[in-house]
Amino acid sequence: MIGLLGATGAVGRTAAQRITAYGLGPLRVGGRDLAGAADLAATLPGTAHAVRVDLNDPGRLAAFCDGCRVVVNCAGPSYQVLDTVARAAFAAGADYVDIGGELAAKDALSTGGVPEGRTAVFSAGVMPGLSGLLPRLLAKGRPLRRLDLYVGGAAVFTPLSAVDALLTRGPKFGTPMAAWRAGRVAPNTLAPLNGVTLPGFPVPVHAWPYLTTEAQTLAMDTGADEVRSYNVFVTERLPEALTASWAQLPDTDPATLSPATLAPHADAVVRASLQDNADLGAFYVMLFTGRPRPGASPGPTRVLLTAVDSYALSGVVMALATRAVLTGSVPPGVHLAAEALDPDATATALHDDPLVEELTIR
Ligand SMILES: NC(=O)c1ccc[n+]([C@@H]2O[C@H](COP(=O)([O-])OP(=O)(O)OC[C@H]3O[C@@H](n4cnc5c(N)ncnc54)[C@H](OP(=O)(O)O)[C@@H]3O)[C@@H](O)[C@H]2O)c1
Missing domain, CATH: 3.30.360 (Dihydrodipicolinate Reductase; domain 2)
Structure with missing residues (x-):
């Protein structure tokens, strides 16, 4: 199970589409508006179901993360989310991918140690990313x-x-x-x-x-x-x-x-x-x-x-980061996407994505 928070947003919508299109696994889509999340789940090509969750409600967030292999966060604002969802994901034994966070979240999550074998990737969008x-x-x-x-x-x-x-x-x-x-x-x-x-x-x-x-x-x-x-x-x-x-x-x-x-x-x-x-x-x-x-x-x-x-493109990057974590291409630890993803593999995937008009390397 992959848990995707913020799936109905400008970034999350494309992340949800690509994660299911890549066949990465069944998807649990979450947000505060259950009807909106359910409408989105119904449009996705793979198995997806909606759950009401506010990331500021620790009990609901823990329940959302429970049973997930990876929790993917496309909700913000990033300056408030920081390491909140990452910590809940780690507590549930899941890996983690976040659209934002930058050094502030990376440092916050790294403080106090990371559970052995767990992986988190922050800033997996267009910029940063x-x-x-x-x-x-x-x-x-x-x-x-x-x-x-x-x-x-x-x-x-x-x-x-x-x-x-x-x-x-x-x-x-x-x-x-x-x-x-x-x-x-x-x-x-x-x-x-x-x-x-x-x-x-x-x-x-x-x-x-x-x-x-x-x-x-x-x-x-x-x-x-x-x-x-x-x-x-x-x-x-x-x-x-x-x-x-x-x-x-x-x-x-x-x-x-x-x-x-x-x-x-x-x-x-x-x-x-x-x-x-x-x-x-x-x-x-x-x-x-x-x-x-x-x-x-x-x-x-x-x-x-x-x-x-650029928002939809960030959703593609989130899905690619999720795939990289699930396939073990990213080692355990807390990373920023720009340092953890493979530039060649990412460029190849982006080149083939219909949301990219042009990608030339010359
Ligand atoms: N790195 C990059 O290149 C990049 C690019 C674009 C955006 N971003 C970042 O991505 C984040 C999302 O941006 P966006 O433009 O996609 O926003 P958006 O369109 O407003 O979408 C936000 C999503 O998060 C959900 N959400 C908001 N608050 C929540 C909460 N408390 N608990 C659970 N879900 C919540 C919303 O659903 P509900 O309202 O139903 O809860 C919605 O699905 C922002 O932090 C933004 O800065 C980064």
């Missing part, structure tokens, strides 16, 4: 002089994702305007690129430097001399909405911020994304370029992935 995994295809067996990462497009934010976007700041997430140079974070080295034309992006875009902790690990793992990482926006509306909210939100532990404090800021982010979408439609692009050191062996220098729906 693919954004730290696919660039590894450029660095296989050869050192890079420089690695550039551009990820973004015109995607409508769900309110949950908007809240997480607002709260992914601080040292556990990344450093704005920084690059990675000569083995360390080099602060205040990059500036936004405004109105820049980039391969794969259908319109000129605004690229904001943000050296995520995921990009920092990527830099260390690949030994690249320099890494530049950009969040890409199609207009200035979203960076302006995010910047205005950050200026107004108190710089405290996110757990102390009430939903009422966050709601108007999340609304502003959602509205900005809806306006972008109304102007330009939906698209999502991941562009990674690598320049090898002089004398390095030949290999690909560019990975380009395009899709219409």
